[in-house]
Amino acid sequence: MKTLADLGEKEVVSLLLQGVRTTVAVGPGDDAAAIDLGDRYLVVSTDIITRSSHMPDGMTDWQVGWFAAAVNFSDIAAMGARPIGLVMAYTLPRDMPFNRLESISQGVNDCCQAVGADLLGGDTKEGTGIVLAGTALGLVDKDKILLRRGAREGDMVAVTGPLGLSAAGYEAIRNGIEDPRAVRALLEPQPRTAEGMVLAASGQVTSCMDITDGLAYSIGELSRQSGAGFEVIWENIPVGEGVREVSRKSGVPLEDLVLHFGGDYELLFTFSPQAATPLQKALEGRMHIIGQVKGSENIMIVDGRAVPLDTRGYEHFRR
Amino acid sequence: MKTLADLGEKEVVSLLLQGVRTTVAVGPGDDAAAIDLGDRYLVVSTDIITRSSHMPDGMTDWQVGWFAAAVNFSDIAAMGARPIGLVMAYTLPRDMPFNRLESISQGVNDCCQAVGADLLGGDTKEGTGIVLAGTALGLVDKDKILLRRGAREGDMVAVTGPLGLSAAGYEAIRNGIEDPRAVRALLEPQPRTAEGMVLAASGQVTSCMDITDGLAYSIGELSRQSGAGFEVIWENIPVGEGVREVSRKSGVPLEDLVLHFGGDYELLFTFSPQAATPLQKALEGRMHIIGQVKGSENIMIVDGRAVPLDTRGYEHFRR
Numbered sequence: 251m252k253t254l255a256d257l258g259e260k261e262v263v264s265l266l267l268q269g270v271r272t273t274v275a276v277g278p279g280d281d282a283a284a285i286d287l288g289d290r291y292l293v294v295s296t297d298i299i300t301r302s303s304h305m306p307d308g309m310t311d312w313q314v315g316w317f318a319a320a321v322n323f324s325d326i327a328a329m330g331a332r333p334i335g336l337v338m339a340y341t342l343p344r345d346m347p348f349n350r351l352e353s354i355s356q357g358v359n360d361c362c363q364a365v366g367a368d369l370l371g372g373d374t375k376e377g378t379g380i381v382l383a384g385t386a387l388g389l390v391d392k393d394k395i396l397l398r399r400g401a402r403e404g405d406m407v408a409v410t411g412p413l414g415l416s417a418a419g420y421e422a423i424r425n426g427i428e429d430p431r432a433v434r435a436l437l438e439p440q441p442r443t444a445e446g447m448v449l450a451a452s453g454q455v456t457s458c459m460d461i462t463d464g465l466a467y468s469i470g471e472l473s474r475q476s477g478a479g480f481e482v483i484w485e486n487i488p489v490g491e492g493v494r495e496v497s498r499k500s501g502v503p504l505e506d507l508v509l510h511f512g513g514d515y516e517l518l519f520t521f522s523p524q525a526a527t528p529l530q531k532a533l534e535g536r537m538h539i540i541g542q543v544k545g546s547e548n549i550m551i552v553d554g555r556a557v558p559l560d561t562r563g564y565e566h567f568r569r
Numbered sequence: 570m571k572t573l574a575d576l577g578e579k580e581v582v583s584l585l586l587q588g589v590r591t592t593v594a595v596g597p598g599d600d601a602a603a604i605d606l607g608d609r610y611l612v613v614s615t616d617i618i619t620r621s622s623h624m625p626d627g628m629t630d631w632q633v634g635w636f637a638a639a640v641n642f643s644d645i646a647a648m649g650a651r652p653i654g655l656v657m658a659y660t661l662p663r664d665m666p667f668n669r670l671e672s673i674s675q676g677v678n679d680c681c682q683a684v685g686a687d688l689l690g691g692d693t694k695e696g697t698g699i700v701l702a703g704t705a706l707g708l709v710d711k712d713k714i715l716l717r718r719g720a721r722e723g724d725m726v727a728v729t730g731p732l733g734l735s736a737a738g739y740e741a742i743r744n745g746i747e748d749p750r751a752v753r754a755l756l757e758p759q760p761r762t763a764e765g766m767v768l769a770a771s772g773q774v775t776s777c778m779d780i781t782d783g784l785a786y787s788i789g790e791l792s793r794q795s796g797a798g799f800e801v802i803w804e805n806i807p808v809g810e811g812v813r814e815v816s817r818k819s820g821v822p823l824e825d826l827v828l829h830f831g832g833d834y835e836l837l838f839t840f841s842p843q844a845a846t847p848l849q850k851a852l853e854g855r856m857h858i859i860g861q862v863k864g865s866e867n868i869m870i871v872d873g874r875a876v877p878l879d880t881r882g883y884e885h886f887r888r
Contacts, residue, residue: 254670254695255663262667262693266674283689285654285706292611294689296704298658300696335604339617339702344574348581351573355585370602370613373702374581376573377619383658383692383702385615387604 282325282388284395291395293388295325301380306423306437311350313437314382315357321462322386323365323441324515328460330396330450331388333367333443338384341377354382365443388443394450396458396519401476405456405520405543408529410445410536413465414504415490417511421500429492439515446517448532454525464512470561472518473548482541482559484552510560600647600778601707603714610714612707614644620699625742625756630669632756633701634676640781641705642684642760643834647779649715649769650707652686652762657703660696673701684762707762713769715777720795720839724775724862727848729764729836729855732784733823734809736830740819748811758834765836767851773844783831789880791837792867801860801878803871829879 254262282295299305299318309317319336326333338358342351351374362369367386390396401407419436422429442460449455457476461468465487469480489508497504520543521529530537541551548559573581601614618624618637628636638655645652657677661670670693681688686705709715720726738755741748761779768774776795780787784806788799808827816823839862840848849856860870867878 251666251668253664253666254661254693257667259693262670263691265667266670266691266693283654283656285687285689287606292706294654294656294704294706296656296658296690296692296702298660298692298694298700298702300660300694302697303695335602335613337602337613337615337704339615339704341617341619341700342573345572347570347572348576348584349570351581351585368604370604371615372582372585373615373617374573374578374585375617375619376622377698377700378621379697381617381660381696381700381702383615383617383700385613385656385658385704387611387613387706 282329284329289392290389291392293326293329293331293390294385295322296383296385297321297325298381298383306420308423309437311353312357315354316361316438318382318384319358319361320439320441320515322384323361323367323443324439324460324462326386326388327441327443327446328396328458328517329388329390330394330446330458331390332447333365333386333388335368335370335387336362336384337370337372338382339373341375341379341381343378343380344376365441390450394453396446396450396455398457398459398472399475401457401472401478401520401543403478403543404523406523406526406539407480407482407520407541407543408537408539409461409465409488409516409518410442410533411516412488412490413461413514413516414493414508416513417507418490418493418496420511421496421502421507425500427496427499429496432490432492432496435490436513439513441515442517445533445536449517449519452525452529452532454521454529456520456522458517458519461514461516461518462512464510465518466509466559466561467512468518469548469559472520478543479545479547480541481544482550484550486538486540488538600644603648608711609708610711612645612648612650612709613704614641615702615704616640616644617700617702625739627742628756630672631676634673635680635757637701637703638677638680639758639760639834641703642680642686642762643758643779643781645705645707646760646762646765647715647777647836648707648709649713649765649777650709651766652684652705652707654687654689654706655681655703656689656691657701658692660694660698660700662697662699663695684760709769713772715765715769715774717776717778717791718794720776720791720797720862722797722862723842724839725842725845725858726799726801726839726860726862727856727858728780728784728807729761729852731807731809732780732833732835733812733827735832736826737809737812737815739830740815740821740826744819746815746818748815751809751811751815754809755832758832760834761836764852764855768836768838771844771848771851773840773848775839775841777836777838780833780835780837781831783829784837785828785878785880786831787837788867788878791839797862798864798866799860800863801869803869805857805859807857
């Protein structure tokens, strides 16, 4: 019998979903599920995080709480929904000082306030390690929801902000490189809920997701779900400040930091070319066009030459 | 600095909530939170469970999944809401065989189908132990929601079914007593969502909660939140079949099994006396009147004599 490590997270989830009968409007497979409430969709996403496996050692308790909330709101942002609430369930060691839990909870609270959502409640139970399981809720008009499918030949491809900062933060910590900005990007991701709502309100966006698992993987996902190829121009991808320097100092290739590491939580989206100007304006500069939807393969243009884009992402469980 | 064990779960949650600013209609403190959707409330509850701490050893994987879903739906039932969906997040050891996860997931699925809710999605991450964090969603008309506050002098007090079976199941396993029915009650709790919806639809119920933490604790909660005393008649409390025998064989007092252990997941509720007959009819016999709301103290009448009711419940973290 195969173990979870043999299969990897994505195959595990895919196999599990085969057995699920569901009547929801937008099922598992997007960043979040959507439930039909008549005029609107209720968007729901859950993410579970263990302190030991999924977070760098130097993280403060406040950052742990912020992070756990932020990754959930990022999924709400990816669907273009307005975040309305969050529940957070914890397992915690019994010998944990209460002020540590207070700091974690403050981080959760502050992230909720930053995106305009209510902390609705939670659950705390005893456990051997620190585990945080958040569930975020959002609302979006039915005709405005953003999905992973829908990108069409000729659409433009854009991201909401510079990439590679989280990866640079990770490599900075690992290699003892001084770069507080990158480390902060890694430990305090900013969910792009405001940008997601702008994209949804525009009615011009044909597909969208967040870049949690890296730009390359995300492009692979939009491509697979839309049934269309993506052509990305390497030189047009916005690179976070200081990322080149961390690449040079750490010896990690820039394309690994920018394309494959993930953790940036910007949004990747597609739209028809005539929407470019209004979208640029609505996003107040938080839009960087990186390519177009074209053909059936995913390729990257580097220095004028086309190379295939490796769209594999990071997976849990995998050896 | 005090640890979580020094404070106990209830004090921990209470202290954490002091820092939360929230605009939700029904905040933390009830079985679930309620968000105002205009005509209806969206009811949300989250529960986190670790395989090692919160579940008996003999439990099958299917039962683990069922249990994790059921405890969440029980909170939805307590608010009188129609369950609409569930998300379930897991941490799992990497060497776990996939068919074990399939069985857990099947249990989750089957519980969703039993209450008529959709499995909306989930998250799986690597962890050292098995942790399941579920979040259940429900909808209820705004004027029909059931809350813990609202019991009034003169109201009657009732439960939806016999008590003590889960406790008997626990003691049966611990003492090697043969009682498959009780063990099944412990491992496969039935969320009373149908009963909760009937109680809400009646418009006659003044307060309600589930009996997760034992009847005595639940009475203390309704009493505290309603600002009224409860008088319960011991002989009127319905006792599950076989519970007396397990008490005798195990030496655990019957009142401990029936009043203090919890895990029964029946509903405790109050209503004005004139609603007794229509409620009995609507619940098709699943209603047992156990006392009345009276005075300011919580007391139990045993054999015609009044004794104070000990309303402390089980707490996580506590030494």
